[in-house]
Amino acid sequence: MKRSAKMKRRRMEKHPVASYCSSAGSYSATSRCYLELAIVKRCRLHKLIRQRVAIAIKIQQ
Numbered sequence: 001m002k003r004s005a006k007m008k009r010r011r012m013e014k015h016p017v018a019s020y021c022s023s024a025g026s027y028s029a030t031s032r033c034y035l036e037l038a039i040v041k042r043c044r045l046h047k048l049i050r051q052r053v054a055i056a057i058k059i060q061q
Helices: 005-014 017-023 029-060
Strands: none
Touching: none
16 A cells, blocks of 8 residues: 555654655665664764763853
8 A cells, every 4th residue: 555645744754764764665674673773873872962062062161
C-alpha cells in the first residue's frame, strides 16, 4: 500500500529520523535500524557539545 506525499510529510515532521530511513530504501531493516541509531547518537553528541560550549562561555563572562 502506497502512502500519499502528505502522509509521508507528516510522518517526517513528527519523527525527523524517519526521513533518513526512508531515503535509505535499498538497505535492509537491520541496516536502517543501525543508521537510525547512529543519527540519534550524533544528534545527542552535538547537543552535549553545544551545552558544554555554552557553559564555558558563561564561566568566562
